[in-house]
Amino acid sequence: CTIMTDGWTDKRRWTILNFLVNSPKGTVFLKSINASHITKTADKIFKMIDDVVEEVGEENVIQVVTDNAANYKAAGEMLMKKRKKLFWTPCAAHCIDLMLEDLEKKVTLHKDTIYKGRKITTYIYARTALIALLHIHTKGKDLVRLGMTRFATSYLTLGCLNDNKGSLIRMFFSDQWTSSKFAKTKDEKIIASVVLDKVFWKEVVICLRAAYPLLHVLRMVDSEEKPAMGFIYEEMTSAKEKIRDAFQGVETNYIPIWDIIDARWGNQLHRPLHAAGYYLNPQIHYSSGFKITYELKKQFYACMEKMTGNPDLITKMDVQLEDFKTRKEFFGSKVAQNAIYTKTPAQWWDSYGDQHLELQQFAIRVLNLTCSSSGCERNWSTFEMVSN
Known part of the structure; x- marks a missing residue:
């Protein structure tokens, strides 16, 4: 089996660690620990995880999966030193989310395009009348799609904008828009200028060429339909090839994306079990x-x-x-x-x-x-x- 753990903060600002066990029969909840009083040092995390391994039975555990923060990585190394047949493996979904985060934060075009896309969706969804107008032109389709992770959501939303590009442009050219109070203020004119900007839509496509292959892998590792261990190595290789092909093999366009992927894949995610x-x-x-x-x-x-x-x-x-x-x-x-x-x-x-x-x-x-x-x-x- 696999022991999985992840930390979160609840409404009372308590730090909670969830522990679950995954096996061929599915995933079961094991326990939650209120870790608010525990300093998040590697030693403390190691002790908590090691106690859970002891509870489940070392002979039953093949790997422990956590996020790949430095303290968890250090704790994982300590665990493998003590438990000789056990692997610590960083969470693949978390690693891929970090790749998407690096794309958004380190590639200026991605950063600016996601910012503009977020401005469009935030502006429209803050106004009931505009939501109603949007749905008339998109036939009820929305511009925001929640992903498995925060940064997946950013790129999935760009995808929704791209899918509804024609509807959005028609909306901002429509009589309902031009005759409304929204079309006359400074903020509204800025939003309209983005939607009607051909360069913006080209940049959306460029972002999606880099992100969509990674989102495909993220969906696979996040799904519980079938175990992903036999596929992740091949799927990551395939994702890089799809990105290269999407940029017609022009190295100046895809190599910076590959470098971002390799920094996470080679240093954090690529493991003996994979x-x-x-x-x-x-x-x-x-x-x-x-x-x-x-x-x-x-x-x-x-x-x-x-x-x-x-x-x-x-x-x-x-x-x-x-x-x-x-x-x-x-x-x-x-x-x-x-x-x-x-x-x-x-x-x-x-x-x-x-x-x-x-x-x-x-x-x-x-x-x-x-x-x-x-x-x-x-x-x-x-x-x-x-x-x-």
Whole structure:
């Protein structure tokens, strides 16, 4: 299983830490701790998480997922030093949200465009009459879409503006607008000038080219429909390729975006469990685009060594791995190959890995893992209602 934790502050300004446990059977709430009186040092956080691992049972826990703040990272390193077979993994949803935050704050075009877009939506939604006028032209569609995270919401809102571009322009050209009191003040003229600015709409598209591939990955890691561990490595690579292609391969346009992604992905998110999930996912391993680098192979074997801790078992699994790579035994059967895309990766191993029992068990444990602690966030409001 995975222990997930995340902190939040309630209406009384108490600092609450939620602890949940995710397994193939789903996510269950374990406990909440009022951490208001505890200084958020690595030592204190380590002690709290370590106590939870003890409560769940170290033999049951494969990873602990938290956000990737410096104190949590330090606590995670301390935890792995004590619990030799356990991984600390930063929350993938939080890491991707930080990528989106970096895009918004570090790329001037993104910062300015999101600011202008926010000005439009804030202005319209603060006035009931304008909301009614908007809905006439958009046929009831809204300009704001809430995302899984704060910075996802910024880009999803830009997407809504782009989708309703024609309706917005028609609204500001309409008789209802030009004859209204709103069209005559300074603020209203500023908003109208943004909506009618062709450059603004071009810049919206440029922002979305960079952000949409990341939003796709964010939706995947935030979903509980299927475990994401077997897909995140490939999806992050694919996201970068889609960004490059969206900018027609012009390096001056996409390399700065890649640098922002790599700063988070390479330094924080890229982990041995992600490499093992990539390697053992039959949907990816048997695809024509499967690539294995030295670094990925190194992380895969580090994961195997850490989770088993048995040299003889690793040797046995390594022999079995050759059969998986070359599609020998049941791996190469027509029924197994046909089921690659109809079953989740863990289900596939459960169905067709019986002749390679040790590798099967290892693969199922990895591929059933979540990548995010976002399940904790979905419990904030519920907990607050109960605790109050």
